[in-house]
Amino acid sequence: MSAQTKVRNLLDEAGTSFATEAGISLANKPSPLYRLSVLSVLLSTRIKAGIAVDAARELSQWSTPQRMFDATWQQRVDALVQAHYRRYDESTSTALGEGAELLLDRYGGDLRKLRSKANGDPEEVRRLLMDLPRLGPVGADIFCREAQLVWPELRPYFDTKALNGAKKLGLSTEPDELARHVEGHELARLAAALVRATLDRSLASALS
Structure with a gap:
């Protein structure tokens, strides 16, 4: 599975931002x-x-x-x-x-x-x-x-927890490389999805 396909599958499965989940x-x-x-x-x-x-x-x-x-x-x-x-x-x-x-x-x-x-x-x-x-x-x-999502000067922002998720999925842990797989407005969703891959072993296993 290509990295691009893996990222799209991850977004489809877990790409809801935590802010959206909280009703923000x-x-x-x-x-x-x-x-x-x-x-x-x-x-x-x-x-x-x-x-x-x-x-x-x-x-x-x-x-x-x-x-x-x-x-x-x-x-x-x-x-x-x-x-x-x-x-x-x-x-x-x-x-x-x-x-x-x-x-x-x-x-x-x-x-x-x-x-x-x-x-x-x-x-x-x-x-x-x-x-x-x-x-x-x-x-x-x-x-x-x-x-x-709304402060573009922060992009791309992947913290340690998000990068750990990327590593689990066999994706690059270089922020700029990860960012190439999505549009700018999708970066927050990708970061949240990667965090979920860190927190949820079954998710990481299913997508890796």
């Missing part, structure tokens, strides 16, 4: 970008991806930093518990409140201002994102992996 219609607008940052925080802990996605859906009622900040700590905890995000519910509620406050103070609640501050430098985007509580290197990678 990603666009270069404040609310969906903020919701992506929340999802990235949730996905970066040692918890199943499906639970993190469900938690992001529960938290979507607070779709802006101001709304998240205005919600009570207990309201956020209750939403996380509702999605079975129990192991980190209290600390995550605290982190989300503090993160919302930071975004309001530093960027007026608009992550596009963080993008402008980074001036087209993907590493600077990543560094600035990591100022958010609980959004460490893993979370910043998740955000950039998904945000490359």
